[in-house]
Amino acid sequence: MNDQSVVRSGPLRFATAERFSPPVPVRGVEPAHGSGGICPQPPSRLDKVMGPPHDRRPQSEDCLHLSVTSPTAPVPVPARVPAPVPGTGRPVLLWFHGGGFSSGAGVLDWYDGSALAAEQDVVVVSAGYRLGALGYLVLDGVSEGNLGLLDQLEALRWVRDNIHLYGGDPGRITLFGQSAGALSILRLLRMPEARGLFRRAVLQSAPVSIATRSLAEARETGRLFAAHLDADPHTASHEALLTAQAQTAADLQQLVGNTLVPPFGPVADTRSLPAGPEDFAFDPTAMDVLYGWNADDMSAFPEGPNDQGGVAERTHRAYESPLTALHGELERAGARVYGYRLDWRPRGSAYGATHCVELPLLLGSAAAWHGAPMLGDLDWSEVDGFGREVRTAWATFARTGDPGVLPAPMTALDR
Structure with a gap:
């Protein structure tokens, strides 16, 4: 496919939300003010691996923004555009970032989809959502939880309703995400309200x-959080919320002994996520899934008292074994499923094929990823060379439901 120029639009507001309230969708295309706020958050615990983001964005609860990158310039708004015809337009890839449900933002330059859109003739959307206690607190009289998940659902609906303005096909939407973003997509696969909104x-x-986590676990976390917060959660400052969040995380680390477990995240058995833990809500005749892990994922995380062993052993427990089981669950539910393992170990990196190392292969630019420790001594040309092959596989999957032959050092997996 030939590279072409692209247009990156945004930040665009897809919803608004009062603190601890469900999102209210924005109808149509509404530019966010300024550079677009990101959800209040602490520094990422993976800064040592990825490096901190070079683009500093204001932190604000007005953070339900996304960006759209497309080879087609957007249709001027307001403009009367015919309803899209299914099967026309470019495949759409909607990105949900990781960050342990506590850090990150879709509008960061790390997640710029320009290379993917230009090379592969696709539309790339990157969306934010509420994080930490603001997104996932469960506390009586305050929040029922899963607000970040509801934000993602509204982003998906916005894409369905508006992506034709950018040359995208609302009938060919692929969700892709990493770490917490991938877990979010897994929850959307089980969420009845998301049924039919995406294809892959x-x-x-x-x-x-x-x-x-169970509702009982989430309620206990909420009680810990409230005990650390010496203020009304509805009016507390961002600093007070983040301090209580950090103290809650420390409490849970002592109780759980696993450094991978974040304090806040999606909660089962709620009105927003009523499906049982083994239930999928997607149409079994219309879902393709590509899943995988990095061979040294756990090199990014320190050992915990209940998570000891070498990187390979810990990665097997945390990623390989449960993802292999998920492969079987998805197939039994009727999905077509493909697996991969990434063994790409950048020269000069102490982290190997670590958590997040695939991100520069898919999204961002040389400037966005400059100085990332996980990339070691590689020139950007080397990163981009392999990245082009990975981007081809992801776009092929979005287009056809089959990634084709995966590029080495990426291994296709059978169960």
């Missing part, structure tokens, strides 16, 4: 064993 899913390094 890519799950990158999803730590399935921590995919969903």
Whole structure:
């Protein structure tokens, strides 16, 4: 496919939300003010691996924004555009970022889809969602949880309703995400309200064993959080919320002994996620899934008292074993499923094929990823050379439901 120029639009507001309230969708295309706020958050615990983001964005609860990158310039708004004809337009890939449900933002330059859109003639969308306690707190009289998941559902609906303005086909939407973003997609696969809104899913390094906590566990976490917060959650400052969140995380680390488990995340057995833990809500005749992990995923995380052993052993427990089991569950539910393992170990990196190392292969630019420790001594030309092959596989999957022959050092997996 020939490279072409693309247009990156945004930040665009897809919804608004009062604190601890469900999102209210924005109808049509509404540019966000300024550079677009990102959800209040602490520094990422993976800064040592990825490096901190070079683009500093204001933190704000007005953070339900997305960006759209397309080879087609957007149709001027307001404009009367005919309803899209299914099967026309470019495949759409909607990205949900990782960050342990506590950090990150879809509008960061790390997640710029320009290379993917230009090379593969697709439309790339990258969306944000509420994080930490603001997104996933369960506390009586305050929040029922899963607000970040509801945000993602509204982003998906916005794409369905508006992506034709950017040359995209609302009937060919592929969700792709990494870590917490991949877990979010897994929850959307089980969410009745998301049924029929997307056709394909890519799950990158999803730590399935921590995919969903029970309502009882979430309530206990909420009580810990409230005990640390010496203020009304509805009016507390962002600093106070983040401090209580950090203290809650420390408490849970002592209780759980696993450094992979974040304090907040999706909660089962709620009105927003009523399906049982083994139930999928997708149409079994219309779902393709590509999943995988990185061979050294756990090199990014320190050992915990209940998560000891070498990197290979810990990666097997946290990723390989549960993802292999997920492969079988998805197939039994009727999906077509493809698996991969990424063995790409950048020269000069102490982390090997670590958590997040595939991100520069798919999204972002040389400037966005400059100085990332996980990339070691590689020139960007080397990163981009292999990245082009990976982007081809992801776009082929979005287009056909089959990634084709995966490029080495990426291994296709059978169960």
